[in-house]
Amino acid sequence: MTGMSRTLLALAATFLLATMPGSPASARVPVILDTDIGDDIDDTWALAMLLGSPQLDLKLVTTTCGKAEYRAKIVAKILTAAGRTDVPIGLGAGGRGGVGGQQPWVQDYKLADYPGKIHQDGVQALIDAIQQSPQPMTVIAIGPLHTLAAALDREPAIAGKAMLVGMQGSVRKGYGGGKTPAAEYNVAANVKAAQKVLSAPWRTISITPLDTCGLVTISGDRFQRLKESRNPLARTVLENYRIWSGKKSLDELHASSVLFDTVAVYLAYPDSRPLVKLETLSIAVTRDGFTRIDAGGTTMSVAGDWTDLDAYRDLVVTTLGRQ
Numbered sequence: 001m002t003g004m005s006r007t008l009l010a011l012a013a014t015f016l017l018a019t020m021p022g023s024p025a026s027a028r029v030p031v032i033l034d035t036d037i038g039d040d041i042d043d044t045w046a047l048a049m050l051l052g053s054p055q056l057d058l059k060l061v062t063t064t065c066g067k068a069e070y071r072a073k074i075v076a077k078i079l080t081a082a083g084r085t086d087v088p089i090g091l092g093a094g095g096r097g098g099v100g101g102q103q104p105w106v107q108d109y110k111l112a113d114y115p116g117k118i119h120q121d122g123v124q125a126l127i128d129a130i131q132q133s134p135q136p137m138t139v140i141a142i143g144p145l146h147t148l149a150a151a152l153d154r155e156p157a158i159a160g161k162a163m164l165v166g167m168q169g170s171v172r173k174g175y176g177g178g179k180t181p182a183a184e185y186n187v188a189a190n191v192k193a194a195q196k197v198l199s200a201p202w203r204t205i206s207i208t209p210l211d212t213c214g215l216v217t218i219s220g221d222r223f224q225r226l227k228e229s230r231n232p233l234a235r236t237v238l239e240n241y242r243i244w245s246g247k248k249s250l251d252e253l254h255a256s257s258v259l260f261d262t263v264a265v266y267l268a269y270p271d272s273r274p275l276v277k278l279e280t281l282s283i284a285v286t287r288d289g290f291t292r293i294d295a296g297g298t299t300m301s302v303a304g305d306w307t308d309l310d311a312y313r314d315l316v317v318t319t320l321g322r323q
Ligand SMILES: [Ca+2]
Pocket: 035, 036, 037, 040, 042, 043, 142, 143, 261
């Protein structure tokens, strides 16, 4: 065997280990999901996509941007449906009270009934999970950055031990592919937190701004395949989507809303992310919540465009609909 074929064989073995369900935990990327689940429905799709991705090893979910108990209940019910009550949940920063559009799904659910661990101090749980991980942790931030900013305030050293991946910002395109960048919600909802988190010395920072994530919807045959799937993840996502949409029946739904946050989960996949064009940019967060290319900003990897958006749509459907 030549040196080259040995290398190829080793690469193939690594790939198989990383992608096979039930592969050793050490071959998978340890991740924390920080989410404002319970407002827009895309966080629910993102959590399901994460749970269906064998490359990723979910170690903790933290909530952010207030409504901590309501958001934690949604996470707990989804993790229960997925058979993943081994995953701890942390109540994050921004306040405990308040509800949103998924309240009908969780109004009879009690957090105390979650078989897994509930951390009342989610900020500390996030710090501890990063500090105690034998491998560098990847933090996937798919909401405003209240919880991560609070964690950096309390323990700045976490940045040096983790990679940050986020659905954050808008660089060259705005909502709906518009040609003018927008003050994207996750940044604009808490600008001070975004300035802190997106300039912290993480090992690496990767973001999907609206430029890419703002273009993702699932419709037509792909949506139909999800509706026909018996995978508990797909069933749970569609039930939540039906409630969020205010529909009585799934029959009334034929397409998803924009699935912004799922792209951040894809960016956490190990090694290459061939479906997006990644470019290295220096990005600064302005006082009015824009993410501008600026020589004085922070260097990060930005998914500025798609190489194959249809292949990404297929990936979402395959990941959620896997039997
Ligand atoms: Ca979100």
